[in-house]
Amino acid sequence: MEVGKSIVRVDAFDKVTGRTKYTDDLCDASAYVAKILHSTIAHGRVLSIDTTEAEKIEGVVKVVTCFDLGEYKNYFPTAGHPWSTDPGHQDVADRLLLTDEVKFYGDDIAAVVAENEVAANQAIRALKVEYEEYPVVTDVLEAIKDGAPQIHKNYPNNILKHTSISKGNYAEAIKEEGLTVVDRWYETPTVQHCHIENFICYAYAEGKRVTVVASTQIPHIGRRVVGQALGIPWGDVRIVKPYIGGGFGNKQDILYEPLCAFLSLKVGGHLVKLDCSREETFVANRVRHGIKFHIISHLRKDGTYAARKIEIFSNQGGYASHGHSIAAKGLGCFPQLYPCDNIEGDAYTVFTNRPVAGAMRGYGIPQAMFAVESHTEDVAKIMGIPSIEFRLKNLMPVGFKDGFSKNVNYYDTFRQCIEKAKAYMDYDNKLKEYSNQTGRIRKGVGMAVFWYNTAVWPISLESSSSRLVLNQDGSVSLQLGETEIGQGADTAFSQMAAEAIGIRVEDVHVVSCQDTDVTPFGTGAYASRQTYVGGFSIAKTAGLLKKKILDYAYILTNMPPEITDIKNGMIVRTTDNMELISLKDLATEALYSTSDSRHITAEATAQIKSNAYSFGCCFAEVEVDIDMCKAKLVKIINVHDCGKLINPALAKAQVEGGMSMGIGYALSEIQLVDEKTGKVLNDNFLDYKLSTAMDHPHLETAFVENPEPTSPFGTKSLGEPPVCPVAPAIRNAVMQATGVGVNEIPLRPAKLFEYFDKAGLLK
């Protein structure tokens, strides 16, 4: 069994010895350097750009402004979604390579290509821009108002999209006698992904074709978007993805691949590198949507919901990017996690003059879970019911089936996860112990559950192709469209391939660097889809490869495929487990046989028309210094049911990473924007308070392994879930400690001061 083992990552040795090559390591020193001129207003129009001085600077090769696009003026979408031939399912095409219509402070209005970075930076500074300025709006509830500045044409009230859900009859249901109404607002901040490796790419032309080597999660989608942006056939674009230093969704958007390709074409196909600084990454890449939630619950005395309502206002920033999908996903989970007969919900995604929001780990669910699980805690408290008891009473029951996704809750998984976490936390005792505290330092415990689903079907296409090649020595090379971005996907894929073929994982050579010219199609790293979807693809392709191997074994051993199998790299007769020939010898003979030479390979596409729930919980213990308005996390555990673990050690690592991100989300991280100018105030790691190991207690992880029946390897999503329940668990722990429910994260001192002061704690 190669699946289920905590093998060392296949890329571990090179990564710890510094040998792994990332995009910048691969770019030749002869590359020209591209720099972007970002707007210094948040809303307006570029009237002119004087390039005279910039062009005089030695080493400057080309200056291109928003007025120089010519044939390349094509509006294109940037979201990392599979394409759809149905225009109604296509992403909004609202970006230009460079624009004169500024939508946020930092928009791309010109670019310089120079022989070196110094000249490029000098030239950027030498560009003189004249703007016509428009009024700026940065708050989502202001932007939606009548009379607010209009950011995009054809989007009245700046609403990119509005969707609703409805079940039963909310208006009637709330008339029921004796209902307790809990009506609250919750707010989550804009944060940035903060992957270690900033976005970087380089581009060059070969013949009429353009190649972009990019730090991306989505090489095959990138091919299509670059084609759309440049207005050239998509087959004329080649995207190469080397090792990636993290993405977390920021690189699930097409960022500057099209611009870099365009700049290369503008200098005759010469190699051009575009390397985002950290400051640019914060401002001109993507951020997590800041969302305001309004939840109204109507409860019966027995602690059941009579009716529930939710309103979601998602701050999109200047361009559509992933658009409404994030808010819609948050809305979608609302009626599932705590089913209720009467539900109403509305989600609005609203343009503002802020940095563009896109995909980020969790894709709306960390936001929704903060709102829903804070609200759940508030409701339980108001109803006087222990919150875990309240949850278990109202959570989706075993056997629940969602009508849209067809997802089924097959196991009593919430209870199982909660029991594990409770035991680790000694929750019941602590809950009692911390229930009536006074004094400056107070402790509290809190928890939250989360809802997540795996992959994007049935909203979008789920399709994954892979190719397996039997090498001369019986080892196997594996190519697939799914993408290693630092999370360990290659290791999981190798284990699944080894398992499915019947060989040792050491004998699987995964081709990590992807190249759209040769890599089978897959949509890439997002939606916690890869282990699930890639698993189908690997299982299917491995089956085809195995069939070809056993067919050849028939030639060499006379034993028909019906009674042979591959085990531990040997062809065995299944009737008596006799080892007939090694796969190594078979592989060599198959390739070099002068009577019957075959290069044994297999390739297949798996289209996935299922999805799977992925559940779990977080329990947190905090220590709050009331006077200092500081909340300190002292103990935390995440428990996940992501089905069967492919690699427990990697799963643990992935959960730890998600918890770390959740801790920052809960306690310290927020992108601050000057409301008047739209300028980001903390575009660096000094001012942006990223959560680090220094801010963490020990991160405890545990798993409940209920095998997912729809998955060939029994697995389901784990990449994004860990971040989802952390912030509400910490917020609820602070509430237990202090009695104050803080409805806005992060729970930084400034915010706690506001709430504690209001609650009279600081007298």
Next chain:
Amino acid sequence: MEVGKSIVRVDAFDKVTGRTKYTDDLCDASAYVAKILHSTIAHGRVLSIDTTEAEKIEGVVKVVTCFDLGEYKNYFPTAGHPWSTDPGHQDVADRLLLTDEVKFYGDDIAAVVAENEVAANQAIRALKVEYEEYPVVTDVLEAIKDGAPQIHKNYPNNILKHTSISKGNYAEAIKEEGLTVVDRWYETPTVQHCHIENFICYAYAEGKRVTVVASTQIPHIGRRVVGQALGIPWGDVRIVKPYIGGGFGNKQDILYEPLCAFLSLKVGGHLVKLDCSREETFVANRVRHGIKFHIISHLRKDGTYAARKIEIFSNQGGYASHGHSIAAKGLGCFPQLYPCDNIEGDAYTVFTNRPVAGAMRGYGIPQAMFAVESHTEDVAKIMGIPSIEFRLKNLMPVGFKDGFSKNVNYYDTFRQCIEKAKAYMDYDNKLKEYSNQTGRIRKGVGMAVFWYNTAVWPISLESSSSRLVLNQDGSVSLQLGETEIGQGADTAFSQMAAEAIGIRVEDVHVVSCQDTDVTPFGTGAYASRQTYVGGFSIAKTAGLLKKKILDYAYILTNMPPEITDIKNGMIVRTTDNMELISLKDLATEALYSTSDSRHITAEATAQIKSNAYSFGCCFAEVEVDIDMCKAKLVKIINVHDCGKLINPALAKAQVEGGMSMGIGYALSEIQLVDEKTGKVLNDNFLDYKLSTAMDHPHLETAFVENPEPTSPFGTKSLGEPPVCPVAPAIRNAVMQATGVGVNEIPLRPAKLFEYFDKAGLLK
């Protein structure tokens, strides 16, 4: 029809604009530089190498001598032949990465890895070597004698291999009354390939695997040989082949890929570059076998052969490399070109203390044709029969079938080729005109035919795999194991793929850079095999791809595959030629369909169990300055029947290149070796007289297109043939001009002086 058109090479734009990346362009500047210490004796043993001073030089990272191989002391073969699981068919494994047993002047005895080239060169010079010297033998007829210095153990008389052919009864046949006996020796020189790009490679490790990026004709074979040399699983080796600046067979040997990989492993997997200088290329790569031929013909008065005999003595140099194959190929053609009932033949391949001989364009046939076609001319002259008439009487007849290869001469192709050439040359008139000359400047015409066959079946495996991918825009990516090395193979492959699929050649994107991790298996560029063998593979794979496309078209159009086809990128209904849907729209829909998503690709192996003759002739006119002993070529034409032309312009270019190489072979090129020391005397382009455009008259080419029935595209070999008939045609022209048959090439002044003087022309 995309086949048969003179389209511009697919790589033309990048090559003429200098954008094409060759190995050195791709190597990162951080690479360590490796340099090799070559022996300064031709035969002996290294007693010691003092590395002390070398290691002190700043920038030197590692010095490795022949005594430091340790676990890497594995004897390996270097020939670019497919492997065989039959030990009797495996190449001789007589090379070590570095050796203390010196076999030729320039053998590899130590290597230095340094941070830069200067330090590496300094360190090489600082190494102090003690040798034990053995006697040196460089002449093939001396080396074969009893008592000659023995170069390899277990090879008595230095004979690497001896093979014989026999037909009828030679000993009896020569007793026939009234036979004219012509008994002559002929000798061809050692020459070097002189590709523009010297051999270069660089290596680095990833995990336990090692990658070598190399200027090679045979990436998949290289993978195996590096595995053998390092004693590691072949799947742990990855070979990448970028664009190549020519090979001509030198890069059909594994040269320094194993050493470079070894040196990288010795420095912890760091990037190491090994770049051969021109001097090293001449001495320590491979050369063409110098061969001495002894031919005895017994002729009846009617100009028919009663019996024929040939002896071949091939100078192998210090190591086996391609071994006896070259001499054996020359021997093999002897009974086929001019069939005779009584034939005897012997070929000996003999080790000497000279640079190692390996594959070179023509693989023994340029040598054999010089001997055979000079001899044919000599015989015709002696018999008093016009030589063309003599040839046509004795050449293999239409319908001739070789018992071993099963090749059939389907057409009266020799006559057709000769007629074309005669017409261009005004041969009959000139023959008359030049028949009785006196004076210092004399003119002459001469001609020669040649025999060639295509690919290596049935001597070795012929197997070729390819993969086709339908891109999102209806274009197709093509990968195959066959190798572009400058000859234009990618263009021919693209045309064949376009033709077989039914799309425009512009919509085929051939993946030129090969990578053994992802490129389908193929044995590479040699034996003029690729258009023939690759054609089968492309035809087979294209058929599979087309089937998948038409199956999908059935879903979209309801028209079953039985009545649909692809024409000009459109799916058409064959019954009425109605265009149903474009391949572009089909491709996009197939990939993104949420009901049935498929990444349409196809991959197949074609094993070829056939071969094909490829014939033609060369006619030359010369002007000889008797007093100056100078022969000047004034007019030349090659006529080839290589079946159907895939790309006439490229075919023409390939013939011109071969003619140029043949002209140098005839008139100026020879590797001079000091007989006593074994040292090469002209290891550079000042002293080695490479034929250039300055030495050429206009090169005329013509074709006879008899479609080859065994080939899916009607084509057969053209890569090597053009060089084969040139030297004897020129030699025969000189004989017509002067009456002197010079039996040793090149016909340089020193040699002509010797012959002219002997013939009394210089009195």
